[in-house]
Amino acid sequence: MSDIQTINALRILQSADVLKTRLSGEFSAVHGLSVNEFFLLQHLEKAPLNRLSRVELAKRMHVSASTVTRMAAPMEKLGLLARQVDKRDARLAFVVLTDAGRTRLNEASGTFAKQAGYVFQDRWEKSELKVLSELLYRLVVGNPANLT
Amino acid sequence: MSDIQTINALRILQSADVLKTRLSGEFSAVHGLSVNEFFLLQHLEKAPLNRLSRVELAKRMHVSASTVTRMAAPMEKLGLLARQVDKRDARLAFVVLTDAGRTRLNEASGTFAKQAGYVFQDRWEKSELKVLSELLYRLVVGNPANLT
């Protein structure tokens, strides 16, 4: 447990755990969303036409296609998502963000920002947060999963 | 999707996903360990007497006590861990790192360092890695889960 790269990897993994733990509580309680469902909505909002095929969504979320199938079903029933079959290619079943989904996402984004604020406030200067974001950017840049 | 704190939180979560994906493949293939089992071994190695109660281990790993119970059982059978009941308090069942466990951990640590190297090399100067580690340190300092 020594070289700087190992330490950074460990700290990133642990920081993510801390963040996820903080988020998941309030997310399910206040918004009825899991953290992963929140990310699903975000990927759709960022996508052209607010829609993505299930396979593409799976890649961006770092989950399997079956997980997307199973996550989308209940969210469709709630009206947060819709299914849209492609006319040219009947295999494609897009997941589309509905207005209700966008509304829910906006509410949850507030919670996300609030929790991120708790975590970072008072321990980092604004300039340091900027440096941190730039260093982390190199880890996620080019990754289709990147939401920032 | 705007303020710097939100962006940093998102990037940390995504970076952790990238790292975990990279690690889990080689870990299970080469060492027969999941990433979480690797962390379990690390927590024990860092602990006094190389042992921790199940409850304490659960806290440090950010998992439930039942998960520790279930993770430890097969690792005990493999001889990587041992169970040690406290004489004073018969409720306490320590999880202890065995020599075989330490050996396995050392092998896996090499893999971890190698993968961390792949991720960070060529994209960060040594000095930047130092800055990154210091900024991340504030997220994990004081956390009993911190391994660095």
Added chain:
DNA sequence: GCATATTGCTTGCATATGCAAGTAATATGC
């Protein structure tokens, strides 16, 4: 010192997720 509360661990049940197989649609090679 006894009744009650708390603590540490385990187990049953529910949920989440991956993998592999299955199905249907489209693409490719000839």
Added chain:
DNA sequence: GCATATTACTTGCATATGCAAGCAATATGC
């Protein structure tokens, strides 16, 4: 243009994990 391969999605099964209940041991209040 037909046979085969590939792609997109779904489903069955296995594993991982949390929560709540259960159990046993210890601590606490009186």
